Amino acid sequence: MRLIAAVWLGLAGVAWAGPEADTTLRLIHMDAQMQIAREEGLSHAETLNAEILGGQGGALWHSQLDGIYDVPRMVEGARGPIEALDTATLERLNLFLGSELGQRISDLELAARTAMMDQEKEDAARGAYAELQGTDDPRLKAARTIIEAGDLVERNVSTALTANYQFYRALVDGGAYIMTEEEILNEVWSQEEELRADTEGWLMGYLMLLMQPLDADDRATYVAFMQTPEAGRLNAALFDGMGSVYSDVTYALGRVLALNLRALGESAQEL
Incomplete structure (x- = not known):
């Protein structure tokens, strides 16, 4: 499961901000984004099933995954940071999000995110970005x-x-792996450089795909909005909420994986 959290990715919530926050959730298509x-989470889990469980994850495994990747529960888990946003901020956000261009971009974000789930389309988007590097294509700058x-x-x-730390910790807590806290941290941090390069390439490919249908004026308006303090506050809130959800579901996935490994008679292993 990958986090993008451009302002359009809506894991958000409602509290004292009231109807304005409800409107924000609707405008950023939160339910569709969470789906x-x-x-993405279920696809990753099936990879784990094939590579670690030898494809032996059965009905119980799939039932457990259903419970982990429950959309309403995930949405609820991300509400808090948005609840802290003041009404005035949400009102200003919704002026843009509710505009014709705002909704068009929201739809494009959803379409680009869906496309990037397909490996061939992701490879094509990354390739398009690679070909444009070193050029003055305005989409690169945007x-x-x-x-x-x-x-x-x-x-x-x-x-x-x-999230990776939580996954390893869950495997240890579940008795599947034997690792010290230091070993977990070392393993996680060893992934940082590769993860950073992959993230940058993915984001650039995704944004290039998203902006492809926009003309110069619409692209400039989009960029200007993303630089506003209000968009920055929403973006930060989305990351805070999404980070909490990702940590929770990743830990839960690790515990379920450990449980299934033990059920298959696997002894705890040193990584």
Whole structure:
């Protein structure tokens, strides 16, 4: 499961911000985005089933995964940071999000995210980005500005490293692996450089795909919005909420994997 958290990715919530936060959730298509997150998680779990469980994860395994990647529960888990946003901020956000361009971009974000789930389409998007490197294509500058404005690489890497830590900790807690805290941390941090490079390539490919249908004026408006303080606050809230959800579901996945390994008679292993 991958976190993008451009402002359009909506894992958000409602509290004292009231109807404005409800509107924000609707405008950023939160339910559809969470469904994508579920599908990504289930796909990753099936890879684990094939590579670690030898394909022996049966009905119980799939039932357990259903419980972990429950969309309403995941949405609830991400509500807190959005609840802390003030009404004035949400009102200003919704002026753009509810506009014709805002909704078009929201739809494009959803389409690009869905496309990037297909390996061939992801490879094509990354390839298109690679071919444009070193050119003055305006989409390159726009994508880099958006990434910088939202600190997207650093935030995504941090979230992924935390989730990976939770996964290893769950395997240890579940009796599948024998690792000290130091060994877990060393293993997680050893992935940082590769993860950073992969994240940057993915984000650039994704944003290039998203912006391809936009003309110069619409692209400039999109970039300008992403640089506003309001978009920055929403982006930070989305990362806080999503990070919490990712940590929870990744830990739960690790515990379920450990449980199934033990059920298959596997002894605890040293990594």
